[in-house]
Amino acid sequence: MKILICVSRFPFAKATLQFGGLIVGLEQSEATVLTVIENAAERPLAEATLAQAQAILNLPDTVMKIRQGSPTNEIIRETNDGQYNIVVIGDHILQGFFDRFLPSLAHRVADRTAATMLIVKEQPATLExxxxxxxxxxxxxxxxxxxxxxxxxxxxxxxxxxxxxxxxxxxxxxxxxxxxxxxxxxxxxxxxxxxxxxxxxxxxxxxxxxxxxxxxxxxxxxxxxxxxxxxxxxxxxxxxxxxxxxxxxxxxxxxxxxxxxxxxxxxxxxxxxxxxxxxx
Missing domain, CATH: 3.40.50.620 (HUPs)
Structure with missing residues (x-):
């Protein structure tokens, strides 16, 4: 079992990492954390995000990856290239009026991936x-x-x-x-x-x-x-x-x-x- 956890920025990434890490532990899976940047100037911030993600997950042998390009396209490419069984992504948070009329990132990825997908809401990472x-x-x-x-x-x-x-x-x-x-x-x-x-x-x-x-x-x-x-x-x-x-x-x-x-x-x-x- 291989699980891909997709994150963007904190504090929004925390719930995704916590729930994704919980599923990784329950499934005893290999884990990869992916963040996507639009240009090279964002790499330092992405590296800091992944370092914080590693500390939160605290799982051995977790792979950290940075891809550059469109978030939807790069998540799909990584999913296909890595042959992941489960993709974990955070629920969309509305940022503006017109944003509510557009498909969220989670919606767009779900529409194009053949992998099982976990869409994480803002909540404590429990599974009772x-x-x-x-x-x-x-x-x-x-x-x-x-x-x-x-x-x-x-x-x-x-x-x-x-x-x-x-x-x-x-x-x-x-x-x-x-x-x-x-x-x-x-x-x-x-x-x-x-x-x-x-x-x-x-x-x-x-x-x-x-x-x-x-x-x-x-x-x-x-x-x-x-x-x-x-x-x-x-x-x-x-x-x-x-x-x-x-x-x-x-x-x-x-x-x-x-x-x-x-x-x-x-x-x-x-x-x-x-x-x-x-x-x-």
């Missing part, structure tokens, strides 16, 4: 409560497995969240329409089999966990659950090789999940199942 979001599809197994691995390593409490379609107002209160989680798990549907597999996997891995089903708009319900449960990390999935913003696995929703979440978000890249060829 993890929220795993699943669409209920087989492809989300990778998301559940990643969450289980981190949960076990951190001895965290894990919640598996599934968002169901909202019940139409005209059917509210009717038992036939308002299916409970228990009813769902007893049904022999692909969704039920996936949820039963996921909870079984967490159980087999020895991870303290629970399963929650909410109804409503996916991005909103994930944000509400993350806030209500005081989670430290939300884990979602996106297909490898796809356009991140158009193909999030959690119900094919927009990047509002990342923007609305009150905590850090781990975007796990998954592989699309191979379709069986039809016999002629």
């Amino acid at each position: 409560r993890i929220l795993i979001c699943t669409s209920g599809r087989k492809i989300d197994k990778t998301v559940v497995q990643m969450g289980a691995r981190l949960g076990l390593a951190a001895t965290a409490v894990v919640t598996l969240l599934y968002i169901a379609d909202p019940v139409p107002a005209m059917y509210t209160g009717l038992d036939s329409m308002d299916e409970s989680l228990a009813d769902l798990l007893r049904s022999n549907t692909p969704l039920a089999r996936h949820l039963n597999w996921a909870t079984g996997h967490l159980q087999d891995e020895g991870v303290s966990h629970n399963l929650v089903m909410r109804r409503g708009v996916i991005a909103d319900e994930i944000a509400l659950e993350a806030l209500a449960g005081s989670y430290d990390l939300v884990i979602i999935g996106a297909r490898a090789g796809s356009n991140f913003w158009n193909d999030l696995l959690v119900g094919h929703v927009t990047p509002q999940i990342v923007d609305k979440a009150p905590c850090s978000v781990l975007i796990v890249r998954t592989n699309k199942p191979n379709k069986k060829k039809k016999k002629k």
Whole structure:
């Protein structure tokens, strides 16, 4: 496992380094810290930033790198050249009025990388409560497995969240329409089999966990659950090789999940199942 931690300037880089260092320790990974400069005149400041980053991480054999050019392009190049499994980047901080209408650096990198990506918010680097979001599809197994691995390593409490379609107002209160989680798990549907597999996997891995089903708009319900449960990390999935913003696995929703979440978000890249060829 190789992890790339991308930083710019302090004090904003501190949260990114702390959470990135936490994941490096839990995954027992190789770590590289990257900062990008626009011109050679910025190199002394970049070197000072990396020296401070090294002191904060306090991890042996951490590689420090400086690249010159566009931050988005250089992060992507380093990710591809180094074949990193996880890229860690800080959440975007608005600096001006027009900035709110532009994609953040984290958004742009997520749109172009095939690596799993951790977007760090400004918060203490703790990992006691993890929220795993699943669409209920087989492809989300990778998301559940990643969450289980981190949960076990951190001895965290894990919640598996599934968002169901909202019940139409005209059917509210009717038992036939308002299916409970228990009813769902007893049904022999692909969704039920996936949820039963996921909870079984967490159980087999020895991870303290629970399963929650909410109804409503996916991005909103994930944000509400993350806030209500005081989670430290939300884990979602996106297909490898796809356009991140158009193909999030959690119900094919927009990047509002990342923007609305009150905590850090781990975007796990998954592989699309191979379709069986039809016999002629």
